[in-house]
Amino acid sequence: MNPQLMTPSLKKTNSNLSVSPQDQPKLINEVRKAIEKHASIDKIKQKLGDEYSRCLSDQSISRYLRARNWNVQKAEKMLEASLIWRMNYKPEEIRWEHVAAEAATGKLYRSSFLDKQGRSVLVMRPRCQNSKSTRAQIKYLVYCMENAIFHLPPEQEQMVWLIDFHGFSMSNISLKTTKETAHVLQDHYPERLGLAILYNPPKFFEPFWKVVKPFLEPKTTSKVKFVYSDDPTTKSYMESLFYIDKLESSFGGRNLAKFDVRTYAIRMKDDDAKRLASHNGETSTSSVSGQASTGSESNHHANTDSEDSDGDKTQFPEINEEEMLAEAHKIATSDGGGTGGRIEH
Template sequence: MFSRWTNSHHDQENDPHEAELKVNELKDAIGPQSGRSLQFCTNACFRRYLEARNWNVEKSKKMLEETLKWRSTFKPEEIRWNEVAIEGETGKIYRANFHDRNGRSVLILRPGMQNTASLDNQMRHLVYLLENAILNLPEGQEQMSWLIDFTGWSITNNVPIKSARETINILQNHYPERLAIAFLYNPPRIFEAFWKIVKYFLEAKTFQKVKFVYPKNKDSVELMRTYFDEQNLPKEFGGKALLNYDYEEFSKMMTQDDVKSAALWGLDIKLQQAGNGYSGAEVAPEPVCLAPAAG
């Protein structure tokens, strides 16, 4: 049985009963959880980690345990917009006001708009927006799409390799199976040298989700349009909509979403204190088993 699971993980994806057996096996392997870890470890979460490791329970267990350890120290559910707002002033990463054709949240990344130098703060900003994208997924949808705009990108404001590597590390190791597709739109030729290095950090599954789109390449443009309605897609990505990032309006939206996130994680009191300048850690009350904010 186990060799069949190992050699053909498509069985799990196509057979709900087989998948359920593996989910229960991973659940038993992880053991009892409490607090936020209990809330995080839903069946959907177990399935994502199993899919990320081709349904190998031992590898999935190791991966999930590392995420639980990371979340206990990084505390992504506690990050609030006012803590990372400076990173969002230029709109270098933000959640779009539209979804793709499958109802997925969309993150727009504009590496040419980098405005800070602190890697730690940049990663907190990224994680905050990953959590926010997940928070705003419609019921039954677990993945997001990325659109990467190279307007203003040059070798002088290039994202450091260290930043790119840490971004990939967080996405692959702590948000497995959250990325559906990433479109890199019309990158300049000089980006090729950067990509040759970065692609080695990508696992095979992630690499397959990264698509380059060039306006003169009809096949790549058509592929992109199977994911996005042309009316929603900004002109910067070959669509017809206007890309208008309004920092003040986006800040208001994020502040409202902070309230939803705090309620989801049982952090209403902490959110109120954070608004008054308090930023210390608190022990969250034992939550009921709600839909997770990440996986």
């Protein structure tokens, strides 16, 4: 099976609606002007400082418009929610020492390599989950997203997620964290995901995916690829996306290096210093500072979850978690642990 065909079926949507390049500046300016008329805008400007200008850059507003199919009113509402979220969360204040405990096992980290399109690569290993705190996990997610965005080259706005399902078990499933993650990524990081590769997901993951998919925009699900290492076409697919010498061996590459939290901590502390300098205007306004605009908006990370957000939160359907887990357990039992079958769509 061709990995590029390993994509869940999509609902009909107008998410591919396009606007001519000539019309885009007009729509961007309409959103900017609408935001400027809001009663709370003076407070937001005061709280965000220079960050406000980055949030209202052409590139940033364009992402919100694309996420809302170039609907000015919807993009305005979405962007305003993100401005408030960023104002409350203060993502620029998150430092490595605030999230080091979450990072210790290598469950989520920015890879040292880019893909062939120059996109940052975030690696996730659900089996390495070491926390039951949704708040702490989302805080670390925001930190990783900010870091990945900071390292995007000038011509790139998106990143790649590589999700390694080796050793994944039902104990790693958390619908609460999944919903929070979907909320943060979709509502406050619009158009940041370029591709998500689910590498060797077990068959028992299928009921979970069926539950998760309604949380996601159809445009997002179209970027999710199910890839299996034993598929004959997987190697060529991964080679089309990554430089194999740099790609980690767990994803079919030749890089045998393992995650080392001490080495990673040095990288992140250095990045923190660079991001702080950029935020304070101590470096030139290069592509890095520009790219860091609306990527990491979240409500206050010190003591609140996003349930308390002032933003327009994604509405999720009611979920019968017990039924989902029971179905997953049935598949796992019949499949000798759930590792032998593929998720077919």
